[in-house]
Amino acid sequence: MKKPNTNYTKSGRVNIAYQVFGTGSFDLVYIPGWVSNIDLMWSCPELVSFLTELGKVARVILFDKRGTGLSDRIVELSTLEERMEDITAVMDAVGSEKAILFGHSEGGSVSALFAATYPNRTVALLTFGVFAKRRFTEDYPWAPKDEQRQEVYDMIENSWGSGDMNLDSLAPSKANDKVFMDWLANYFRSGASPSAALILTKMNTSVDIIGILPSINVPTLILQRTNDIDVKIEEGKFIAKRIKGARFVEFHGDDHLFWVGNTREVLDEMIGFINALKLSDKSGGQLLTIMVAEIIQKPEVKSLISIDYEQIDEQLIQKYKGTLHHIDGNICVATFAGSAKAIHCCLDFKKTLEGLNLSLKAGIHVGDCFIEDNKLAETEAVIKTRQINSIAKSKQILISQTAKFLIPNMGLKFSSFQPSPYIALPNLFTIEDILSANVKPSMGETQILSKNGFLLDHVMQYIEDNLNSEQLTVEMLCDHLGLSERQMQRKIKAVTNKSPNQLIRSVRLHRAKELLIGKIDDVAQIAFQTGFTSPSYFSKCFKNEFGMSPSELISLD
Template identity: 25%
Template sequence: MNTPTEFARSGDADLAYKVIGQSGVRDILLAFPLVSNVDVFLELSENAEAVDRLAKLGRVILYDKRGAGMSDRAIGPVSVEQHSDDLVAVLDAAGSARAVLLGWFDGGAVSLVTAARHPDRIESVVASEVLAVGRPTDGFPWGFGPRYGEAMMRKLIAMGWGKASMARMTAPEWAGDARLIDWLTRYERLSAPPSGAARVFDDALELDIREYLDRVTAPVLVIHDLDFPGLPPEPFEWMADVLPHGLLKLVHRNTSVPFVIPSDELVDEIEEFLVGTRSGGRRELASIVFTDVVGSTTTLARDGDRHWRNQLSSNRESLRRSLARYGGREVNTAGDGFFACFPLPSSALRFAGEAVRDAAEIGLGLRAGMHCGEVLVDGADLIGIAVHVAARVAAHAGAGEVFLTDTVRILVDGSDLRFEPVGAHRLKGVPGTWRLFRLDGGSS
């Protein structure tokens, strides 16, 4: 998502922001929790896909708050009112007269305060995991349980910042995913140094927005994940009752870090609140194959337009015959590229092997890449990190080669297909290191 980063001026601070999509029905501003870096946030495919979905509902504005990311780093406390002024300055710089605010934790608190202070500027608010008060106090006895409380957070920031320690504790399922851990360590390091993260955390603890809540005239969706560690439902029930137009949504999402990777279910809730639909589509496991011609420009220059067009047409006819033979589906075709999916990885591999052999017979050097993973079905299209991985794997193959991930190799273990390792590779735009294999040309 190659969207330029702009800067808005608010008082004595410069604030980094991005605008994604075109002006339309509405503007949607994302207010991140604690610290952020809008450039690195969008480097993770899951986040880019969530923002793409939101962009179908309106123009999306993302920004780094004062003290985080590419915005000016604060050296002292920042009040919630100052953060609210900054948010409005970003709206002004983006040319937004009225917006929906999506905020998590302290970002959600700032969103609610802004809705109270500037009712003419805010259409509605989605407040996810927002505590009205940073610490338990008189009249507000709720907060994080001891395991996830202030002392533990301070320890994690002091000793584990830039190491994804917080996510490892709150989302243990991440610990085994090198791709996510690699991305999150980069996200933390480029969002703030440990001292900066500690300052933002201190500001969040000092929050008390109770005086503003009954002044929020905009509709507010209060979301709490009942599976989120350390937080009971009571403070969110209380908030929805206090807000004049509050709607509470208690969900079981099993997403331990929804503010780092917004899940499809969370985007569904936002979409339903804004427009009454849930168009997230279904998810399924798919075996994905990408093919393209190696040296197509050289071939075109050498043989001329007509010969190249005939070769490409013959190749596509051959690919579609093989696709039907192995029970696959053509997803997309662009230039000399071909994107297909299959229900079985063995079928996808046999298709890919046949495709490169048939292409060689007509003088084309075809290469193929394959990966298996969960995808989002969006009409005829497939969306997901698995799609990006398969495309990047194909880019590492040479003419006449079929490359695949270790995931595929494990899934077809016991078949007559044979492979040879080609080492660990970095895949462009996909965090982590991936072990790749080559399909043995003699396999069928």
């Protein structure tokens, strides 16, 4: 089968690479595990054969998640909800209203969360070698212990993509196939840089989807091999038991990769599942993050008549893509398609109110929601969120463990909160934005954070607005945003794992890649248009960023 054309779509500011092939009654979105490169997939005969068979029964949609493969690597830290947005962006780009989600390994985690959050866009959930968490606990003893995860971190840092990474454990049946193992090492190297792979691996360590599994209400098939070394067979059984109506199928073998070993058996099970599916129009609940926030008047503030609560609520909630459902006096109730959005909305809300001599307390929880005509039903999850808010103190944001487990820390500090022993609300945490802690913000920074959204959004916008200027410097960026250079360095490094100079160069290079793909101009002119004064230096930087020269990119079919 000929390699499909590679296309790009935007997920926010990030370019996501995708391919489409095959025909069938349903669309199937493949969410790969760990890292991927959709172009190099077509260099592996075993994988090509597997994908070709899938393409006979479904329209197959492949993509590289943000930070990997052919997609942008500008922002390497990402949340599960951002990855869900990548899926919806690709589905929208190809006109797919609903699709089967096929998640492999850690791709199964985001697939499960997507199925629970967007049931109206999910036909069915299909996973292979999926896990619920990557950190050992007594109730999930099959996950690696911290010292085992550290060994993985060390291998990535010291031996990324080489034989020292013990890649044959992913495909024992191919351990003596040098051609395959060389391809697999190259696939990982081209899928992510060592630093990107390390960040992604550490992010996965903090994720736990156990709490959302009962919220999945679509047909589900869980596939696993008996002696898979990377993900234990008990993990698949554990997950299947917690999803209503899920079917678990166990195959002989020890390969973690689905496209090697007894692939015919795996394909037959998948194809039979796909052919038996029927579209359902029934509407039901969906998994959402609920926020109940309460504005508290300080005793010294005598009148709040001039403050429009509803306008403050609506502006902040809309900025974080949430939905405001109810305002009752000083209390508002909103929902979000992810915990991170709700958390940062609360933090922004809190900072804004402090500027008005007011304070905030809030509760955040994840659970099943039923919405009709924008009215949010008082489900068990909504009631629990109200209870969490009721025990929060002034200036305190409390979050449930279920919501906490769906996001990496990423500049946030979570501290265990112990309510009164008479209150049956265990496993709560307070949230603190450690990037802003102990730093008195300037007027410019306060305006940026409280009125205009994430700092990174404004950094990116300023860089893009001045992209063709070779004079663009970190000093100019600091002056524009009202930050010291030290603050800028610290905040940008925490969010992107790059220095401000590296970020500026990376944005220039990604814009240049877009122009080269569109064949807008020749290499030299595009270099000048994106702020590079030397075409040779531009080519060197481009190859370091993307693993190929500008000329090699242009020559790709």
